[in-house]
Amino acid sequence: DQQVKQNSPSLSVQEGRISILNCDYTNSMFDYFLWYKKYPAEGPTFLISISSIKDKNEDGRFTVFLNKSAKHLSLHIVPSQPGDSAVYFCAASRNYQLIWGAGTKLIIKP
Amino acid sequence: NAGVTQTPKFRVLKTGQSMTLLCAQDMNHEYMYWYRQDPGMGLRLIHYSVGEGTTAKGEVPDGYNVSRLKKQNFLLGLESAAPSQTSVYFCASSPGTGSFYSNQPQHFGDGTRLSIL
Numbered sequence: 001d002q003q004v005k006q007n008s009p010s011l012s013v014q015e016g017r018i019s020i021l022n023c024d025y026t027n028s029m030f031d032y033f034l035w036y037k038k039y040p041a042e043g044p045t046f047l048i049s050i051s052s053i054k055d056k057n058e059d060g061r062f063t064v065f066l067n068k069s070a071k072h073l074s075l076h077i078v079p080s081q082p083g084d085s086a087v088y089f090c091a092a093s094r095n096y097q098l099i100w101g102a103g104t105k106l107i108i109k110p
Numbered sequence: 111n112a113g114v115t116q117t118p119k120f121r122v123l124k125t126g127q128s129m130t131l132l133c134a135q136d137m138n139h140e141y142m143y144w145y146r147q148d149p150g151m152g153l154r155l156i157h158y159s160v161g162e163g164t165t166a167k168g169e170v171p172d173g174y175n176v177s178r179l180k181k182q183n184f185l186l187g188l189e190s191a192a193p194s195q196t197s198v199y200f201c202a203s204s205p206g207t208g209s210f211y212s213n214q215p216q217h218f219g220d221g222t223r224l225s226i227l
Contacts, residue, residue, distance in 0.1 A: 006152075043221055097158070102152045
């Protein structure tokens with residue numbers, strides 16, 4: 001039973017445009033949601049997070065939106081750059097543990 | 111600026127062999143974690159530790175043991191390796207100060223690719 005789902009295995013976006021990555025969850029007890037970025041042969045690196053009591057958090061080109069009623073969050077990257085090409089993981093925290101989605105591979109086209 | 115260091119980076123084992131994966135962090139973090147990542151899946155927590163001398167089970171603990179004898183080290187052991195344990199293993203650490211429910215992102219090592227034949 002996947003509690004955190006990323007339904008798009010991959011996404012291709014033109015450089016300079018907006019990238020939108022989506023994540024759905026089933027457990028309303030999650031208290032924090034985080035996005036991590038992963039390059040091949042490296043560990044994930046933290047990107048941005050949002051508390052369950054907020055609906056938006058922004059950090060430079062990255063914005064995360066949380067819709068609690070729909071149990072949905074999204075990561076917006078504006079503008080998209082070639083270095084953004086990576087796998088993006090959504091994760092949700094509860095009881096000392098992070099529950100991870102399967103990831104979305106973002107490809108930025110020049 | 112080592113951060114989280116995992117050794118070895120690659121290893122091939124035969125079924126039934128044992129081995130230990132080592133994770134070391136130099137950030138004085140309280141919490142440490144072991145995950146496995148399989149193709150098409152997210153990371154799954156094997157075991158974690160909230161401080162020196164403590165360990166706890168995660169989502170998929172069967173077939174693994176851990177020890178946290180020193181604050182900076184977290185060891186993951188496979189007593190009798192099975193092909194189902196072929197995976198990429200990631201270690202992570204986080205500060206752990208104050209409430210865990212605050213925003214305390216985990217810092218990851220670069221992984222150990224383990225194949226069990």
